[in-house]
Amino acid sequence: MSNSNSTLILGKENPYPEEKLDWALMAMMVPHSAIRLGMHRLEKGIDGLISDPNLKNCKLMRDWYNNHFYQFVHHHHDIEEKILFPWVDKYTKERSQNTKSIPPAIGAEHKDLTEMLEKFKTDFGKLVEIMESGKDGKAYVTYEQDGKNLLNNEIKPLCTKFVALTSGHLDGEELNVVALIREYFTPEEESKQMTKIIQSLGLGGAKLMLPWIYEGMGIFDPTPEKKFQKMYNSTIPVPLRVFLGCCWTGSYKRNNKGVIDGLGALGK
Numbered sequence: 001m002s003n004s005n006s007t008l009i010l011g012k013e014n015p016y017p018e019e020k021l022d023w024a025l026m027a028m029m030v031p032h033s034a035i036r037l038g039m040h041r042l043e044k045g046i047d048g049l050i051s052d053p054n055l056k057n058c059k060l061m062r063d064w065y066n067n068h069f070y071q072f073v074h075h076h077h078d079i080e081e082k083i084l085f086p087w088v089d090k091y092t093k094e095r096s097q098n099t100k101s102i103p104p105a106i107g108a109e110h111k112d113l114t115e116m117l118e119k120f121k122t123d124f125g126k127l128v129e130i131m132e133s134g135k136d137g138k139a140y141v142t143y144e145q146d147g148k149n150l151l152n153n154e155i156k157p158l159c160t161k162f163v164a165l166t167s168g169h170l171d172g173e174e175l176n177v178v179a180l181i182r183e184y185f186t187p188e189e190e191s192k193q194m195t196k197i198i199q200s201l202g203l204g205g206a207k208l209m210l211p212w213i214y215e216g217m218g219i220f221d222p223t224p225e226k227k228f229q230k231m232y233n234s235t236i237p238v239p240l241r242v243f244l245g246c247c248w249t250g251s252y253k254r255n256n257k258g259v260i261d262g263l264g265a266l267g268k
């Protein structure tokens, strides 16, 4: 990779070489690239917050997490559990005469990862409460220390575990689920399913996710001309592409990327 994000927490094989990025793997890399990018920023943001956990920064982190990261990642696991994987599993079993199916461990991982997503939510909420307790005249040094303890003893270790588990989970899907899709489905079937999923996002979901995915796809695209990122862009329905160009990308840069990168910069 030729950009400054080359220190991203990558999967074992990420970024994949061009020859591996066929239609089946590409479909999975669309959401996964954004999740990997988001996890990297979550980690950096938490490190930054540890350096300067004032109330304003804690609120920025809580709101970024709740309104952006949580929404995206939770939605991704949800779509896989409710739409994508039941569809893949059903036809894989039928077409393989019951010799192949999605490994059950993947569903169990979704449960663990979702619990961790909820724990972050609770912890960031608690952190803001602790920092707000200073408004009652409590000595700054006391609540600041409580906040730092929560960050260092709960949130940071949770993040380390979450990033490791999620990275392994994404690797596992890219290896196992993609292999089933490649073997038992056609590119047309897959593309129809992806269109259904994009439509299920609604306008709010599309606004949140499409600019983020676009950036992620660029980072994980091994080609100098960003062939795969452009390919992804061309699959976005035209009306959504118009919104993306005119306003969603700017809003993403200000409210999502800008906020979490700003927190991350505190740790440098």
Ligand SMILES: [Fe+2]
Residues within 6 Å of the ligand: 076, 077, 080, 110, 169, 173
């Ligand atoms: Fe998943």
Ligand SMILES: [Fe+2]
Residues within 6 Å of the ligand: 032, 076, 080, 170, 173
């Ligand atoms: Fe996934």
